[in-house]
Amino acid sequence: xxxxxxxxxxxxxxxxxxxxxxxxxxxxxxxxxxxxxxxxxxxxxxxxxxxxxxxxxxxxxxxxxxxxxxxxxxxxxxxxxxxxxxxxxxxxxxxxxxxxxxxxxxxxxxxxxxxxxxxxxxxxxxxxxxxxxxxxxxxxxxxxxxxxxxxxxxxxxxxxxxxxxxxxxxxxxxxxxxxxxxxxxxxxxxxxxxxxxxxxxxxxxxxxxxxxxxxxxxxxxxxxxxxxxxxxxxxxxxxxxxxxxxxxxxxxxxxxxxxxxxxxxxxxxxxxxxxxxxxxxxxxxxxxxxxxxxxxxxxxxxxxxxxxxxxxxxxxxxxxxxxxxxxxxxxxxxxxxxxxxxxxxxxxxxxxxxxxxxxxxxxxxxxxxxxxxxxxxxxxxxxxxxxxxxxxxxxxxxxxxxxxxxxxxxxxxxxxxxxxxxxxxxxxxxxxxxxxxxxxxxxxxxxxxxxxxxxxxxxxxxxxxxxxxxxxxxxxxxxxxxxxxxxxxxxxxxxxxxxxxxxxxxxxxxxxxxxxxxxxxxxxxxxxxxxxxxxxxxxxxxxxxxxxxxxxxxxxxxxxxxxxxxxxxxxxxxxxxxxxxxxxxxxxxxxxxxxxxxxxxxxxxxxxxxxxxxxxxxxxxxxxxxxxxxxxxxxxxxxxxxxxxxxxxxxxxxxxxxxxxxxxxxxxxxxxxxxxxxxxxxxxxxxxxxxxxxxxxxxxxxxxxx
Numbered sequence: 080x081x082x083x084x085x086x087x088x089x090x091x092x093x094x095x096x097x098x099x100x101x102x103x104x105x106x107x108x109x110x111x112x113x114x115x116x117x118x119x120x121x122x123x124x125x126x127x128x129x130x131x132x133x134x135x136x137x138x139x140x141x142x143x144x145x146x147x148x149x150x151x152x153x154x155x156x157x158x159x160x161x162x163x164x165x166x167x168x169x170x171x172x173x174x175x176x177x178x179x180x181x182x183x184x185x186x187x188x189x190x191x192x193x194x195x196x197x198x199x200x201x202x203x204x205x206x207x208x209x210x211x212x213x214x215x216x217x218x219x220x221x222x223x224x225x226x227x228x229x230x231x232x233x234x235x236x237x238x239x240x241x242x243x244x245x246x247x248x249x250x251x252x253x254x255x256x257x258x259x260x261x262x263x264x265x266x267x268x269x270x271x272x273x274x275x276x277x278x279x280x281x282x283x284x285x286x287x288x289x290x291x292x293x294x295x296x297x298x299x300x301x302x303x304x305x306x307x308x309x310x311x312x313x314x315x316x317x318x319x320x321x322x323x324x325x326x327x328x329x330x331x332x333x334x335x336x337x338x339x340x341x342x343x344x345x346x347x348x349x350x351x352x353x354x355x356x357x358x359x360x361x362x363x364x365x366x367x368x369x370x371x372x373x374x375x376x377x378x379x380x381x382x383x384x385x386x387x388x389x390x391x392x393x394x395x396x397x398x399x400x401x402x403x404x405x406x407x408x409x410x411x412x413x414x415x416x417x418x419x420x421x422x423x424x425x426x427x428x429x430x431x432x433x434x435x436x437x438x439x440x441x442x443x444x445x446x447x448x449x450x451x452x453x454x455x456x457x458x459x460x461x462x463x464x465x466x467x468x469x470x471x472x473x474x475x476x477x478x479x480x481x482x483x484x485x486x487x488x489x490x491x492x493x494x495x496x497x498x499x500x501x502x503x504x505x506x507x508x509x510x511x512x513x514x515x516x517x518x519x520x521x522x523x524x525x526x527x528x529x530x531x532x533x534x535x536x537x538x539x540x541x542x543x544x545x546x547x548x549x550x551x552x553x554x555x556x557x558x559x560x561x562x563x564x565x566x567x568x569x570x571x572x573x574x575x576x577x578x579x580x581x582x583x584x585x586x587x588x589x590x591x592x593x594x595x596x597x598x599x600x601x602x603x604x605x606x607x608x609x610x611x612x613x614x615x616x617x618x619x620x621x622x623x624x625x626x627x628x629x630x631x632x633x634x635x636x637x638x639x640x641x642x643x644x645x646x647x648x649x650x651x652x653x654x655x656x657x658x659x660x661x662x663x664x665x666x667x668x669x670x671x672x673x674x675x676x677x678x679x680x681x682x683x684x685x686x687x688x689x690x691x692x693x694x695x696x697x698x699x700x701x702x703x704x705x706x707x708x709x710x711x712x713x714x715x716x717x718x719x720x721x722x723x724x725x726x727x728x729x730x731x732x733x734x735x736x737x738x739x740x741x742x743x744x745x746x747x748x749x750x751x752x753x754x755x756x757x758x759x760x761x762x763x764x765x766x767x768x769x770x771x772x773x774x775x776x777x778x779x780x781x782x783x784x785x
Contacts (some may be wrong), residue, residue, distance in 0.1 A: 080188040080209045080682040082120050087127060089188060092207055094214040097357045099207070100148055107173040107565070109146035109192055110206060111241040114305065114357055140403065141321060143241050143328035144710050147207060147220060149151035150234075157272055157318045159236035159330040160220075164199050165228035172197040175237055186211045187700050188505065194316045200226035201342075213772035215372040215411050224342040232340040236332030237353035242292060242305055243322070248327045249321060249360070251291035251306075253616045258604040258637060260284045260585035267295065268321045276316040278335045280503070280539030280558065281582050282589045288315045288581040291328055297361050299694055300738075304358050304365040307331065308620055310377075311351040311592035314338070321736045338552045345761045347380035351591055360617070367691050370622035379570065380577075381624065385598060385655045385688060386417035386463060387677055390532070392457075393605075393631050394661035397424035397431055400445040405650075408724055409688075410662035412460040414670065417532055419457045425450070427477065431499045436472050437479030439518050450526040458527065465530030466522070470515040470657030471562070472501045472536060486511050488554075490543035498537040505544060506565075506570050507557035513594040516565045519573050529575060533566075533596070535582040544771045559591075579627060585613070588621060598625050605631040605659060608648035608774070611705055611722060615698040623709070624688040626654030630673070632661055644669055649678040649720055649776040650689065653707060656680045659716065682749075683780050686711055686718045691736055695719075704769060716782045719765065723775035734764025746781040754784060 082091045089112065092099040100112035100123040112126045139153030150158040150171025163169050164584070177193040189208040195201065198297065202225055208217040218238035235435050242248070252275055253261045259504065275290065288309035297304050309315055309331055314356045317331035334340065342348055354372075358365045374381035399421060401445055408419045425446065427438030441449045442771035457464040469548035473480045473487060475497070480487070487502040489495050504514050522528060542678070544554045554726060570576060580596040581585055584603035593599065596661055599621070602613045610628060617626055628651035633641040651657065680687075690709035698705045704723040709715065719737065726732070740746070741756040755765065761782075763766040769775045 080211065080579040081190050082122060084120050085319050088472055089120065090396050091123050092190065092209050092216060092659065093117065094209050094216065097214045099216055101208050107175050111144050111146055113243065114241065115243060127398045143322060144237065148330065157320055158234060159239045159331055161233035162201060163231040163233055165230065165566065171720050182318060183208065186208050194636050196520040201230055210693065212375065213370055213372045213427060215354050215356045217352045217354045219352050220349060222342065223347045224344055229344065230342040232342055232348065235340060235348060235350055236330045237309065237350040239330035240307055240355050241328040244325050245294040248321055249293050250297040253287050253406065257284050257583055261287070261613050263616040263619060268292065268327060270321045270323060273319045274316060276335055277314050280313060280542065281535060281587045282312055284584065284586045288317060288331065288589055290317055290319060291362065291365060293329065294325060299363045300361045302361050303364055306365050307353055307355040307778050308369065309353045310594065311559065312562065312589050312592040314555055314585055330712065334555060338555055340556060341550045341553060354590065362685065363694060366619055369620045370692060373590065373593065373622050374624060377590050378597065379595065380597065382689065384685060385624065387415060387680065388420060388657035389416040389658060390420045390629065390659045391658045392422035393636065394663065397408065397429060399424035401453050404453055407459050407662055408460055408462065409657065410476055412462055414658065414674050417460060418465055418659060420467065420530060420532055422467040425466065428726050429441050429583045434474050434476035436469060436474040436501055437477040439522065454526045463529035465532060467532045467534060469534045469536060470519060471504050471506055473504050474501050488539060488542050490541045491545050493541055496540040501537060503537065503539055506561045507544060508556040509561065511562035512565055516568050519569055523569065523573050523576055530577045532579045532581055532619060535587060563595055570595065593625055594766070598627050600627050604637050605763060606635040606640055607647040608640060608699065609638060611648050611698045618692060624652045625693060627657055628654040629657040629659035629683060631638055631659045644672055646722060646774045646776045649722060649778055652680050652778065653720055654687065683718045686716060690738060695735055700722065702726050704767060706735050708737060710739045714783065719769050719779040721769060722776045723769050725775065731767065734766050736764040737761055741783060745784045747784050749780045751780055755781065
């Protein structure tokens, strides 16, 4: 997977379908050569071209093309590495000092290129990891201060990625806001620098740390796509550049502008992974490759089947007590639910969002014997027991805040801005992180908790750390590192524990948090129609196995929209099915229909959670249904989900062509018994049996018969 030409100094990384080539040039700098279709080492050597004339004195080194562009010399593009030394000088000059090839695990290989600054004892190691079962290349950078004086890292990106010269460039990414996350955008890449970022302390609802670029000619099924995703759950920045000479690339990593990271003598800083991927086959192939990588190499237990979940929030709000929760649990169990989750309101003085956060003991008047009787009742009904927590937050009206007002992010003498009536606990402090770990591990152990819904309901403000100067900016990275540490310790203590990442919906979804959790709450917006758009953007990189989706009541609490129960179920069945409605008010007909649909989901959820996703149409077209397909790895069965607003009269109902079937095979519809030839389904299409009227939907499960 990793080869080297000593004559030319070219390193070649080989994945199942792609190659990545680089070399150290005459100045000692690591330079990019190629990223695309597979090459042999001899073919990669053919990419070398003789050095041309010096060029115009105003241009300097190419703005894209270095493996990690640095600040200094004749470089004028966005640097990945900016350093301020103890003497106040800036810049970095590459001096190679070694390399090695490691085998971190069977089926993988890692190239490490080692450098130091020519003037100062700052060492930089570029890491490249490839695996035999994926085209994803993982990159990170390790910096070590070997001197006796402090160094400031003004910018320390994980990696920079360079594209081949293309006739045009298009950028794909997502934007959004609370309750409207993951809105997919595909726009022509402008000349200059396009910055995607979060300054909020979390991944954010407003952007997500992944990008895709193509030549402007790719679609869902055709074309070459280059992409990258950052495994980091705090502030981040990705800068995409298009230069006047027709080149493009991007650099990205943790942290936002204006924040520096101190590197003390002898200290080492390891950046998060910034993984890259080149695929042929359009955006669909790129998504499927990211999904497979995440299931195999990111999620702690990516091959598990996730249970059907019930959450009490929309039924009870803050009005939580033992009797009502037991009654809801009985109804949930009758529906076929496998995991019952008690949401906010079970602890301390929590009667609204104004008080109680931080006091994580069961409210005695609501749970006089603690949570044990409820946990026992839920387990007795054959379900797992889950609970909502928000460990990173505190209400000023809480015993915790009155005892430790210094534990929150704040700047002495300045206002402590409240959002949602709460403040952010400074997880960068080891004592705060240790406090959170202690009560969480006790909560899980004492009440036989199987599942945590870990929420985080506000962005950072007044992000100060009194007493930490001159290392105050370390807060931004130490916070995330300690958060990861708490999650890692919890999972080590309780191997059976499963965790959902949530931040007011989809505010903290990335490869870093998914390496420590099992699923993600994609949005607080549970409207089944809006969710189709949100889920479309979410699924560009993240697999359905990570995407929690609920069936809730109508009119929807957020949008006021009313759609049929069947439509709501089919929308949520596109991910990890959950139910969040008030079951005490469901009619017998609704309960019976819900139980039927839960049972139907259980028969096909292995396809949704582990099958290959094919998006067969854009979401919510005016006249065409929205259609997705999930196919088993061996193509032995598949699921088609379709939703439609309601076509105008006279609009033709076109068949849907189904890809990725076994040639020559026949497939049986498990509901109707009809048998279809693969050649007909692929070449001529399947006519969807969508009911008449507004907001119709269907699920078609096909099983290979021979």
